[in-house]
Amino acid sequence: MITSHCKNIGLHIKQVAGSVRASVACQLHSSVIERSSASGDEFQYIQKSKTPTMHFQKSLLRLPIPDLDKTCTRYLRSQKAILSPEEYKHTEEVVARFKGSPGPDLQAKLKLKDKNNKHTSYISAPWFDMYLRDRVPVVLNYNPFMAFVPETRLGYSDPLVRSTNILVASVRFMKTLRESLLEPVVYHLNPAKSDTDLFRRLTRWTPAALASYTAYAFKAFPLDMSQFVNLFNSTRIPEVGRDRLKSDDKARHMMVMKNGHIYVFDVFDKDGNILPPDHIHACMSYIYHDSTPSNKNSISIFTTENRDTWASLRAELLAAGNEAALDAIDTAAFNIVFDSAEVDMDPEKMYHTFLHGDANNRWFDKSFSLIFTADGQTALNFEHAWGDGVAVMSYFNEVSKSVKEQPYIHPDSRPANIDASQLVRRLEFKLTPSLEAAIQRSQHHYQTNTSALHVDVLESKVLGKDLCKQYKVSPDAIMQLGFQTAYYLQNGKSVATYESCSTAAFKHGRTETIRPATLETTQFAQAVAKSQPPSKAELKEMINECSKVHGNLTKEAAMGQGFDRHLFGLRKIAEGEGGPLPDLYTDPSYTKINHIIISTSTLPSTAISFGGFGPVVRDGFGVGYQIQNDWLGLVVSSYPPHRDGAGFVECAEKAYEIIHSALSS
Template sequence: MLISSKMQSPKLMINHCKNVQYHWKQVSGSVRTSAASHLHSSSVQCSTTSGDDYQYFHKSKTPSMHFQKSLLRLPIPDLDKTCTRYLRSQEAILTPEEYSQTQQIVAKFKDGPGADLQAKLKLKDKANKHTSYITGPWFNMYLSDRVPVVLNYNPFMAFTPETRPGYSHPVIRASNMLVSSLRFMKTLRDSVLEPVVYHLNPAKTDTDLFRRITRWTPSAIAAYSAYAFKAFPLDMSQFVNLFNSTRVPEQDKDRLKSDPKASHMLIMKNGHFYVFDVFDRDGNILSPAHIHACVSYIYNDETPPPKHSIAIFSSENRNTWASCRAELLAAGNEAAIETIDTAAFNIVFDDVEVGMDPTKMYHTFLHGNGKNRWFDKSFSLVFTADGQVALNFEHSWGDGVAVMSYINALTKDVGERPFIHPDSQPATIDASQLVQRLEFNLTPSLEGAIDRAHQQYVQNTSALQVDVLESKAMGKKHCKKQKVSPDAIMQLGFQAAYYMQNGEAVASYESCSTSAFKHGRTETIRPATLETLEFSKAVSKTQLPSNSELRALIQECSKVHGNLTKEAAMGQGFDRHLFGMRKIAESEGGELPALYTDPAYAKINHVIISTSTLPSTAIGFGGFAPVVRDGFGVGYQIQDDALGLVVSSYPPHRDGAGFIECAQKAYSIIHQVISS
């Protein structure tokens, strides 16, 4: 799972850059026109609040994509180093006999087909300087996979609860989040969203002086002027698909579709699709009271759920969904589907209360009942009846950086200046003339397909188990005080827990952003190491070693994990490199090199412990399903004075409750050792 927005301290980035320091319804109606134009043509007055203070988050004098052209390109690692890193990771999860065999295979690969593939990869990269060597193959991997996106790809991130009295009502919270989202969207559309920059020392570089100098530096070398300040612009290419975007199912390979000129919003309730304009004809955001009126109208509409909701189709196998979509279009639903596809994003109102129960939240936000979701939209904000909210996003178009930039900005804006209050009155307009509830023509064949899809959906989602660990015994502050990496401690706990439960180490995954590079996506951190294995064996003994011995092991685990993280952030992992070479070999046909047919390669890519974290105060927790049937999906956070993880699994293949119990034991030991 690739939702991490982890951006590492760029000491290595500085070294990498030091030689270039000179150098982002109508309720009974149907859609009457294309989505790119406006949905209503009635005489109802559409009120707009003019003025930049409402229309924009801010107006950056530096264009949003100013640094994009000059970002460093994602490096292709040295083949020898990739092979060394690959073997070191394999040694932790293979038997001695398996490892010896893999060593021989890797040696032959390095001096034979690997060298040839490396040369071809470099040539291809040189011919495509506008992008990165991983971008094309990575998009193809996502879009060609035929499994449903729900449970297999789409993650969720639950926002922290709204604590201000009255502001958690779904209409108030949704209206405010919609208005703030539109402000972010317009700021991005008009290229006045401030570029995303990682400041190594914000006090010195997050300044007007930095902005003035970089703004006046030509875009062809602008990133280098930022590097000179030890500030690192991040890739913003994914922001293009954040709004007005969707994944379209097609046979064998899907495609991404967007319409940046579309002016309408999509809201789902009780399996119905509602749309309404949120921008006027001049591209200005309609007034908060106007938007409040439309949202309130939809929320209070009591139209019963349809017997057959097409929403379930977006949870289907992609080829099955592609066939159903073609049949939907042939049945006369082109305009309605187009309107869904091009909407700014999706808001979902669910008639369910989750309270503060993380398990209920998890199931609601990750999948729900399937009848009130459109999993193909770039993202959906899912609201419960008691005002909890989460973002569920389709993963092919992007990773955590663009999503988290939006989430953090959204949370800050809603928190600091909500435009709708508990005592606010919606605009005195006839919202029934402005809101359209989409109607669909369904053939008997489509109705049957909906029934089958729902049966399969219930079967798939009911198999998922969720277990939770929350502990205040240890947090980020304590780890740093003891001079160990908080993330390394979290990952060490997972490794020790699995070993306690199963007596072995297995393929594990933590995603790391490579957004410091042009069109960077993610690289894999492999948390299962020889060092974590040694610690896991030690704490699984009946008689524990001394605290000093265990502390030394923990320190070494932290050091190794830190180095792996830095390497990944610099594009120096082995996973994407081997993936890129494999794609070249596959494109040539014929027999694949032995490295790719070695059972050890399949083993390390059968990820049992898939983990991801999003360190943000805006997010309470997040989650995703295991990436393999016999695996765990571990969403985690370590806060200043607490840690938490939510573990998904598919019993009887894995025991999530047992894993949590072992993790609790592991963290207890770690805390006791580093505190002594």
């Protein structure tokens, strides 16, 4: 699901590759890199915030429940963009009846439930439940990936060097978080005034019950950090009907996969201190150079299965005596994967390797896995039920910065002179004939599912943020208008489209949906599709209106005023009462708007070079995108023959050329 997908798909791959080659060509030997000290308190923490990590949590505003009439109005406006006149008239009547009854009664019950649960938000529990009850495999359907910017320093892209440096930075982040020394995540609307020492002193001195209000006075917005507890030592556990999240913040070990084998070793000592970098380097080196033949029958393939199937297989594994090995996986800090693939900076190879790859060598249920290819490229693949982008991106950005500025392992570093074979344990599993047969079946299912996925890429310099600012239009609105126009040029209609928006400015906020398919985007798409389109001046006026409407939709979503989560919450109240659902939820138009044909997401972090996720429906597109100062890029996933990704990309390129031509007229 794209909402949760928090994914950046910034794709300037060829340019990135060129910059890597140029940088490596002129790179000095690693000995010129300033060496970081691995002793003392400084090594143990990635930062030492004077403001406690969860200082703002108690005083965060609560996620509002929108007015029922406004939700119905917003819902109808979005429906009108994708329905025929006949369909819309019927849906208008259905909504009118819902507003009369039972909508107000459900609204009152939702508000009462929210009032009685002030420690959380009205969407939090149902949203967790939605993820954990879904029985489809997490791979392709939920887990996204984000690739790190390529390492440019000579020797530092070596998989062993890079993985050890990222592991060291990760456990430093982990310890900092555990001891409440990680700086709270705050969105600064005016960084010049709020991202300052004065702001930090004032908010730190303000009691926790009021701290967020002090931040608001600076136009700074603390973000909910409740999901951070499941970032480390956490795994999604399959159970029949509904999965659960398992975590153990006392666990001290790490998990590493190579050639279908799973290894564990401690990264903290018995007192909770991070072990020295050369010690961690020695353990990682032992695994990296282990010559044990590949395991072609790894139980990790089970994490790609239907969740009920996997739950039954896990029960068999436990009955066969594998409880200790599974617990070691479940409670490990996170997962590191050494992958034998070489991706050659090729977008399609990277996409398939990092989104799914060799399932014998993945554990998709871990909170997140870091994947290192044989040629030194790195990506994060994460499970989505436990949280959204705030926690993942906070970790991703901070670790990227730390590895860049303060690597502890260098190309000429030597591992500690210790016997790592006594510290690293390769997990062994007892398999029954039934489990061995299940492995073969799961591998066949996985191959069938992943081979159907197709990827297409567009990189274009026709538009960028600079030009959008010059023409006073929203870069995100322009990207979304391109998707709408492309689909219309290809298929002659507008369809349900999803863009994720975080509501983390509220306590236990998750996400809200921006609906980019609007009456205005449809009008523009119809205009450019005509044999004799309007003048460029008229098109430019339409573009400005599309940008304005999209901006308003984005503001509403960020403030918890979208209609999707509200209707979802009302539906959950109705389902809890039993009996038939209100007509609104059985109306074919409700099904239609929630059958997401164009699922989109962006994540404009400069620490990310590339990323992706699968379509959320078989006949849909998964569109990850990024717009930088002077270029834009998108990766489009699809399942041919249900959808033609190459044709969509071709139409998108044409759409952005039309938009640029109109803007520059």
